[in-house]
Amino acid sequence: MSDNLKDKIAWMKSAKGITILGSIFLALFATINSGPYVLVNTIITGGMLALVSTGLTLMLGVLNIAMFAHGEFFMIGSLSAYYVFTPISNYTAMHPDSFLVTWGPMVAIFTSMVVGAIAGIIAEFLVFRPLRKRAAENWVMNSFLLTVGLSVLLVNLHQLIFGADFKGIVRYWGGMPFSFADVFISRDRVISFCLSAFIVFLFWAFMTYTRTGRAIRAVSQDATGAQIVGINIETIVLMTISLSCALAGVAGGSLLFMYPSYPTMGLEPLYMAWFVVILSGLGNILGAVAGAFMVALLKVVTVEYVGAGWDFVVPSILIMLILIFKPSGIFGSEVRGVLDT
Amino acid sequence: MLLEIKELDAGYGYLQILRKVSLNVDKGEYVCIVGPNGAGKSTTMKTIAGLISPMAGSITFNGEEITGLPAYQITQKGIAFVSEEMNLFVNMSVQENLLMGAYIIRDKNVQKERLEFVFDLFPRLAERKTQLAGTMSGGERKMLAIGRGMMSDPTLMLVDEPSFGLAPQLTASVFESLEVLRKTGVTIMLVEQNVTTTLSITDRGYVLENGKVGLEGKSSDLLNDAYVKKVFLGV
Numbered sequence: 001m002s003d004n005l006k007d008k009i010a011w012m013k014s015a016k017g018i019t020i021l022g023s024i025f026l027a028l029f030a031t032i033n034s035g036p037y038v039l040v041n042t043i044i045t046g047g048m049l050a051l052v053s054t055g056l057t058l059m060l061g062v063l064n065i066a067m068f069a070h071g072e073f074f075m076i077g078s079l080s081a082y083y084v085f086t087p088i089s090n091y092t093a094m095h096p097d098s099f100l101v102t103w104g105p106m107v108a109i110f111t112s113m114v115v116g117a118i119a120g121i122i123a124e125f126l127v128f129r130p131l132r133k134r135a136a137e138n139w140v141m142n143s144f145l146l147t148v149g150l151s152v153l154l155v156n157l158h159q160l161i162f163g164a165d166f167k168g169i170v171r172y173w174g175g176m177p178f179s180f181a182d183v184f185i186s187r188d189r190v191i192s193f194c195l196s197a198f199i200v201f202l203f204w205a206f207m208t209y210t211r212t213g214r215a216i217r218a219v220s221q222d223a224t225g226a227q228i229v230g231i232n233i234e235t236i237v238l239m240t241i242s243l244s245c246a247l248a249g250v251a252g253g254s255l256l257f258m259y260p261s262y263p264t265m266g267l268e269p270l271y272m273a274w275f276v277v278i279l280s281g282l283g284n285i286l287g288a289v290a291g292a293f294m295v296a297l298l299k300v301v302t303v304e305y306v307g308a309g310w311d312f313v314v315p316s317i318l319i320m321l322i323l324i325f326k327p328s329g330i331f332g333s334e335v336r337g338v339l340d341t
Numbered sequence: 342m343l344l345e346i347k348e349l350d351a352g353y354g355y356l357q358i359l360r361k362v363s364l365n366v367d368k369g370e371y372v373c374i375v376g377p378n379g380a381g382k383s384t385t386m387k388t389i390a391g392l393i394s395p396m397a398g399s400i401t402f403n404g405e406e407i408t409g410l411p412a413y414q415i416t417q418k419g420i421a422f423v424s425e426e427m428n429l430f431v432n433m434s435v436q437e438n439l440l441m442g443a444y445i446i447r448d449k450n451v452q453k454e455r456l457e458f459v460f461d462l463f464p465r466l467a468e469r470k471t472q473l474a475g476t477m478s479g480g481e482r483k484m485l486a487i488g489r490g491m492m493s494d495p496t497l498m499l500v501d502e503p504s505f506g507l508a509p510q511l512t513a514s515v516f517e518s519l520e521v522l523r524k525t526g527v528t529i530m531l532v533e534q535n536v537t538t539t540l541s542i543t544d545r546g547y548v549l550e551n552g553k554v555g556l557e558g559k560s561s562d563l564l565n566d567a568y569v570k571k572v573f574l575g576v
Contacts, residue, residue: 211444218430218441225428227392230416230445230493 019330023294030301037183038300044185046296047193048255050200050289052269053276055247057288060277062220062240065128066144070273071266072154073245076119077112077252078261079158082167084108085256089169105172109195109253116249120242123150128241129234151266158263168260192254199250203243204285216240272299275315279322281329290331342401343368343528344389344497349398351388357396358384360552366497366530371523373531373539373560375573376549382532383425385549386501389530390422391415403496417445421495425502427486431475435466435485438474442492452492459488462521480511487518497528504535516542536573540564 011017030038052074059067085108092101100107127146135142173191177184207213218226219236227233251269252261259265272295280291295315302314322329344366352358358381366372374382387393389400391412400408407415416422430438439459443452460467463484469477474485483503490498500519504512516538523529533539540546540560548556548569556563563569 211447214437214441215444217433218444221430221432222428224392224424224426225430226441227412228390228416228422228424228428229441229489230413232411232413 015326015330019294020290023297026301027297030297030304034304035183036180038304040180040183040185041300042293042297044189044193045299046293047196047200048251049269049272049276049296050292051196051247051251051254053273053280053288053292054200054203054285055244055251056273056277057280057285058216058240058244058247061284062216063128063237064140064143065147066140067147067244068144068270069123069147069151069154069266070244070248071268071270072151073116073119073248073266074252074269075154075158075261075263075266077116077249078256078259078265079162079167079252080115080249081108081112081253081256082169082261084111085169085172102173105191108172108256109250112253112256113246113250116252117242117246119249120245121238123245124238124241128237132237155263155266162261164263166260166262169256172257186257188257192257195254196251199247200289203247204289207285212236212239271312272315275319277329278319279330281331284329284331287329287331291329342366343370343403344530345401346385346389347399347401349385349388349400350396351384351393351398352396353384353393358552359388359395361398362549362552362554364547364554364557366528368496369526369528370545371529371531371543373533373543373546374549375533375536375539375546375563376555377573378534380549381552382549383501384552386422386499386530386532387424389415390420390424390499392422416493419494419496420499421490421493421497422499423486423490423501423503425505427482429474429482429486429489432473434471434473435477436470438485438489439466439470439492442489445493451494455492455494459491462491462525463488463518479507480514483507483511483515484518487515487522491522491527495527497530498522499530499532501532502534503531504533504538512538536569537564540569 027039027042052070056067056070059065059070085105088100088104088108092098092104127150128143131142131146171186171188173187175187177186178190179185207217215226215231215236216239218229218231219233223233226236248269252259275295276288276291279295280287298315298318299311302311306314342365346362346364348361348363349359350357350361362381362385364374374385376382384393388395391407391410391414394409398408399406402418402420405418407418430441433441436456439456440452443455446452446455460470465481466485466488469481474482477485487500487503490500503515503519507515512535519529519531520542531539531543540563543560546558546560546563547554548563556566556568558566
């Protein structure tokens with residue numbers, strides 16, 4: 001019993017414990033002080049962030065790619081959802097009894113996921129595989145530069161082909177907003193939160209319990225070891241990239257009602273996802289989910305008490321502090337893998 | 342002949358390390374490659390395991406040409422490689438590591454049987470099955486690496502420097518576990534720097550020097566060879 005207690009105290013004193021407890025206190029304080037909408041906003045924003053950042057974590061943890069084109073896959077997702085949903089909503093405007101009123105948005109969101117995955121596969125074949133074939137030296141730097149190039153390319157392709165205007169929709173699902181604890185939240189927000197929670201859960205289950213998920217984790221921990229036990233790395237890399245881009249795409253698709261699609265829309269989710277990944281440590285899915293909610297809380301609380309323009313500044317300061325004092329991230333693993341050296 | 346290597350050239354990038362290495366291993370044999378640092382022992386092993394693709398020469402396993410195949414296909418053919426660095430999955434538990442070793446076996450029941458088999462062989466691993474591999478001691482990690490290699494039910498096991506970085510008594514226990522493995526009918530190819538011990542436990546040996554096979558023969562003969570005595574044992 002006393003050992004148990006000691007363990008708990010040690011946990012509270014660790015960076016992990018302090019941050020989690022601190023976040024809970026901050027959330028409670030803000031909720032009591034300003035009202036429950038702070039908590040509701042945090043949960044909804046956090047759910048969205050979790051989708052983007054798990055994809056980024058996966059790229060970084062498994063492939064050692066510092067992905068800076070992740071926001072562009074978010075953009076691709078939102079763009080494809082827009083082009084699928086617009087005809088659907090035109091159709092449902094004429095036929096209000098159609099089953100597409102309920103399922104149309106789902107079709108659009110699902111399309112954004114599939115298009116994201118395909119875009120990821122294309123990126124792997126055109127960009128990352130040729131680089132891997134060419135040289136393994138300086139992989140982190142070279143792949144990083146390539147992703148920045150990819151990002152610029154995709155932004156300009158969007159502008160060239162689809163134009164620089166905002167391509168947005170008014171809403172996915174109509175109807176009365178839900179109300180939780182005296183806060184009204186639009187139906188779209190609630191559903192997109194449920195959807196992202198469901199996808200993150202599926203993703204976690206996939207990584208934990210399936211053969212392929214285990215293989216992905218094995219590659220992230222020791223690529224040579226994975227080859228030795230009979231894992232085909234090329235297949236795993238392809239799967240990981242498409243999975244990661246599908247997560248970014250579905251995030252873009254399900255948030256289309258909030259963020260209309262335009263060429264540089266990917267920057268904000270990219271920065272936010274990087275905040276989460278740096279905060280939570282690399283290659284840690286559950287850590288990324290927890291980190292997503294912390295960054296969301298920080299954003300919401302900053303908007304509430306400091307001002308709406310500051311919601312990028314305060315998390316940035318926190319990231320700087322973390323990089324100085326705990327570069328492995330709050331949930332960073334105590335066990336060092338091969339990739340960490 | 343289980344494994345036959347003919348005039349193998351291999352290396353890293355432009356750096357050639359192996360020059361026309363030829364060696365063979367019969368079924369059930371316990372063969373070792375000894376030699377000084379940088380002679381190309383580990384390179385030979387990595388080339389057989391498919392981690393390095395050879396520049397020239399051929400490798401035949403069970404009568405089948407496996408030269409230049411990627412590592413995962415070579416594992417599927419029945420060659421397990423226990424590398425010097427062990428390449429364990431440090432953030433996975435002992436049991437998860439072992440199950441990853443059986444990645445190429447899809448049948449869950451067979452996987453369980455293999456797991457039981459390895460746990461019988463190394464009861465120490467069974468005691469620690471929930472521990473993370475990254476938190477284990479050097480000797481236990483070696484044991485785990487060998488156990489993971491066994492999980493795929495290999496015909497040939499390549500073991501690279503099992504004594505590297507271990508205390509003498511641990512080295513002895515690692516060699517003992519290889520002896521146990523051998524009794525189960527696995528063919529073992531061992532690379533070691535520890536010449537005396539290695540030659541006293543193996544059947545046959547190759548001496549590798551500067552990327553070439555210098556001597557070959559029965560281990561007991563090599564142990565008494567005047568050249569080996571002079572160069573490696575300093576007597």
